Amino acid sequence: MAEMRGGENLLFLTDEQLRQGIEAMFFAYRGFTADPDRILATMAYGRAHHRAMHFIARSPGTTVNNLLAILGVTKQSLNRVLRTLIEDGLVESCVGSTDKRERHLTLTEAGAALERKLSDAQRARMRAAYRAAGPQAVAGFRQVLEAMMDPDMRRRYHAIRESET
């Protein structure tokens, strides 16, 4: 434990501590995606579909370009995912009113239902982890994750909250 701050105790910055953090990220991310993945495996969708639906649910009416920036993939890759979701009636794509080049994406009823199902599974694990660790640990968790992001991603991460009305 990093205690006794004579001046500063930097033991938490040793290579060994960092390696453990790296491994913790690896193993935890597996858990993080495991539950939605299990659900998705039973249908014709994958993690990419989940991600798209998550951010459409989060920012209804978002544009394709915005989603591209958030997800950090090429439009061809996103388009493939989006096309199947639209074809299957889970996502709706509406031509923009001010700028008719843009497409605004929203979840249909069915899309929202699936998103909720996936989200519920993922949140259940998250909730259990949060509850087990306690509020102070959660605050630290969030701090470290934020510091780990690329600056662009950190901006987008905050932008999502700010766009909430």
Added chain:
Amino acid sequence: MAEMRGGENLLFLTDEQLRQGIEAMFFAYRGFTADPDRILATMAYGRAHHRAMHFIARSPGTTVNNLLAILGVTKQSLNRVLRTLIEDGLVESCVGSTDKRERHLTLTEAGAALERKLSDAQRARMRAAYRAAGPQAVAGFRQVLEAMMDPDMRRRYHAIRESET
């Protein structure tokens, strides 16, 4: 909504808080892998090679079976990665002394050098994040990540440390 219990404050368990945590994991993981990925993109290797080398570096002499369990992939998938690493002289595979069916994996000089390069890049980001967040936040970060793991993975996560001699 989980609102103000009498004693405990459970505001950190609201769906909104959990969603933010989920998004933080997503964006942070991207940052987490970004630096090694950039290095790997310049050679014929990918993230899978990095992961294999990481855990071989961590547990020198580990067996293929053990690595399979840690990485959570099929032997066919791991074998493809391992084969190229062995062919390129980054990993050495030695027949076991007690059980000759087993292959014990170790990094060669060149393998260790590449692993160090990738690891340095990843640790640099981790160190910056840790330093920015502080030791208490780091402790919380670790606690939440650990609580998020599948029990099997949590065992393995600890086993790696215990196997350190």
Added chain:
DNA sequence: CTTGGAATGTCAACAAAGCTGACTTAATAT
């Protein structure tokens, strides 16, 4: 009004990294 550039969509081809299933070889365990 025309034209340049941005936003979107689409086609084709390809690569990384996962998967299943079937099978071999060698060595250990029963």
Added chain:
DNA sequence: ATATTAAGTCAGCTTTGTTGACATTCCAAG
């Protein structure tokens, strides 16, 4: 002896990413 285990291999498939080329639509600047 036989069954099981560890490792490796072959073939084929899926998901999800990538480039590059190209068409369409539409806003905005000249």
